Each structure stands twice: as C-alpha cells, then as structure tokens.
Amino acid sequence: MTGEFTGERLKTLLGDCPIGRDLRFHTSTDSTNEELSRWANEGAPHGAAVVADQQTGGRGRLGRTWFSPPGVNSHTSVLVRDALPPKRQSLLVYLAGVAVAETIRECAGISPFLKWPNDVHVSGKKISGVLCESPAVPGAPAVVLGIGINVNGRGEDFPEEIRDTAASLSQITGRQFDRALLLSSLYRTLDRLYKSFRHDPATVFALWKQFAGFPNVTYRILHNGATIQGGAVDLDADGALLLRDGQGRLKKIHSGEVLEYMREGVEDASGH
Numbered sequence: 001m002t003g004e005f006t007g008e009r010l011k012t013l014l015g016d017c018p019i020g021r022d023l024r025f026h027t028s029t030d031s032t033n034e035e036l037s038r039w040a041n042e043g044a045p046h047g048a049a050v051v052a053d054q055q056t057g058g059r060g061r062l063g064r065t066w067f068s069p070p071g072v073n074s075h076t077s078v079l080v081r082d083a084l085p086p087k088r089q090s091l092l093v094y095l096a097g098v099a100v101a102e103t104i105r106e107c108a109g110i111s112p113f114l115k116w117p118n119d120v121h122v123s124g125k126k127i128s129g130v131l132c133e134s135p136a137v138p139g140a141p142a143v144v145l146g147i148g149i150n151v152n153g154r155g156e157d158f159p160e161e162i163r164d165t166a167a168s169l170s171q172i173t174g175r176q177f178d179r180a181l182l183l184s185s186l187y188r189t190l191d192r193l194y195k196s197f198r199h200d201p202a203t204v205f206a207l208w209k210q211f212a213g214f215p216n217v218t219y220r221i222l223h224n225g226a227t228i229q230g231g232a233v234d235l236d237a238d239g240a241l242l243l244r245d246g247q248g249r250l251k252k253i254h255s256g257e258v259l260e261y262m263r264e265g266v267e268d269a270s271g272h
C-alpha cells in the first residue's frame with residue numbers, strides 16, 4: 001500500500017527537517033525548477049522546496065525534456081541559499097546525486113550507480129536525473145537542485161524513445177513506492193549530507209566516487225566536438241572528471257555528453 005501524495009502528508013512526515021519546511025506542492029506545474037526560481041526571485045529561503053505530481057514542461061540537461069506524467073513519479077526542486085562560495089555551488093550536483101543514491105538504497109534496498117555528472121542508474125537504466133541551476137535572483141545567490149525520480153511507472157508508459165534506456169523503481173523491484181515517504185527520506189538525506197558538504201565536500205565526493213564505481217569505470221565522452229575515452233581516475237576539487245586515456249594522459253573534463261560507460265565486471269550500458 002502506498003500513502004497519499006499530498007503536501008500535508010509530506011509536511012507531517014518531514015517533522016522538523018529544515019529542507020521542505022517551506023514547501024509548495026502542486027498537482028501540476030510547468031517545471032519545479034522554474035517554479036522554485038520564481039519563488040527564489042520573491043525571496044524563498046534556504047531549504048525551500050517545490051514538489052509536483054506532474055510537470056508539463058519538465059526539463060533535463062542539455063536542453064532535453066524530462067518525462068513527468070501525473071500519478072507515478074517524483075519531481076522536486078530544493079533551494080540552496082546560504083552563501084556558499086561560488087566554486088562550491090557548482091559541486092552541488094554531486095551532493096544531490098549521493099542523496100538520491102542513498103535514498104534509493106534505503107527505500108528500495110538497491111544500490112544505484114552514479115553516472116557522471118548527474119544520472120542515477122540501476123541495471124544500466126536511468127531511474128533518476130539531477131538538474132542544478134543558478135537563477136539570477138536578488139539577494140543571496142540561489143542554487144536550485146532539481147531531482148526527478150522514476151518511481152511507480154510501467155515500462156510501456158515511457159515514451160518509445162527512452163523505453164530502452166529508462167526504468168522506474170517499481171519496474172526494477174516489482175514493488176510500488178510511497179512517494180511522500182521517498183521524498184521525506186530524500187530531504188532528510190540532503191539535509192544530513194549538506195551539513196557535511198558545507199563544512200568540507202571531501203566526504204560527499206568520496207561517497208559519490210564509491211557509487212560511481214571509481215576507478216573501475218571507463219567513459220567515452222563527447223567533449224568540445226571530440227570524443228575522449230578513458231578510465232575514471234578522480235574528481236578534482238572543481239568537480240571536473242579526471243580520465244586517463246589510452247596513451248596514459250590525464251584528461252580533465254568539466255562538461256560533456258557521456259556516449260557510453262563500461263564498468264569492470266558489469267554489463268556495458270548506453271550513456272543515456
């Protein structure tokens with residue numbers, strides 16, 4: 001049995017958790033990232049969160065759309081707004097990834113794979129994605145952590161173009177999940193990890209690399225029009241991915257599109 005997915009129930013489950021203390025819950029909105037950016041513009045505080053059952057304009061990385069039908073998935077955005085140094089703001093994508101991975105492990109009993117920079121995969125399929133944005137707003141700088149999780153959808157419900165590459169928690173485990181419980185766990189995990197990250201990102205980085213299978217993973221990445229293939233070595237202090245290519249050269253990648261990843265001892269998987 002899964003409980004009701006409402007703002008009131010989520011608030012009750014959250015108790016005194018600082019993330020989500022200021023909460024806006026929508027049956028439908030364009031995009032929770034958009035909605036939270038508008039709210040940040042009007043002064044939303046650190047920890048403010050937006051949840052939507054459905055998004056009519058859900059956005060992903062690299063200009064993609066994010067499949068956001070009503071009734072099955074989790075779409076949320078959380079505001080970080082407490083004077084983090086700008087360099088550290090760009091590392092928040094790793095914090096969000098670890099929070100999602102730990103939440104899924106706790107709620108679904110499966111250990112996901114984090115694919116650089118912002119995807120959460122299980123059995124080679126994408127079950128969650130993170131989109132971090134820094135809208136220009138008056139007052140303290142704001143970073144919006146947008147997190148989409150495919151929770152209770154069936155395979156046939158996904159659009160054809162992502163049916164082979166995406167999956168839901170329910171498809172993988174054969175169970176239905178209570179989305180309010182899942183989100184309350186996510187917010188608590190974000191809160192706990194954020195406190196550690198704010199003091200020193202090293203622990204969160206180490207967790208991210210553990211979920212990302214470093215150093216036993218090889219990436220093929222489209223970067224500035226060229227394809228780079230190499231074994232994952234590390235994340236540097238700026239959050240760039242360090243790969244060692246076939247000639248032994250260290251490549252530093254700040255952004256790019258993963259075309260493919262290979263994990264030692266695990267089946268190959270498409271990068272999407």
Ligand code: BTN
Nearest residue numbers: 031033058059060061129146148
């Ligand atoms: C990606 O994998 O490309 C990132 C997907 C991020 C989707 C989430 S759903 C909640 C939030 N609102 C959006 O419009 N996008 C993010």
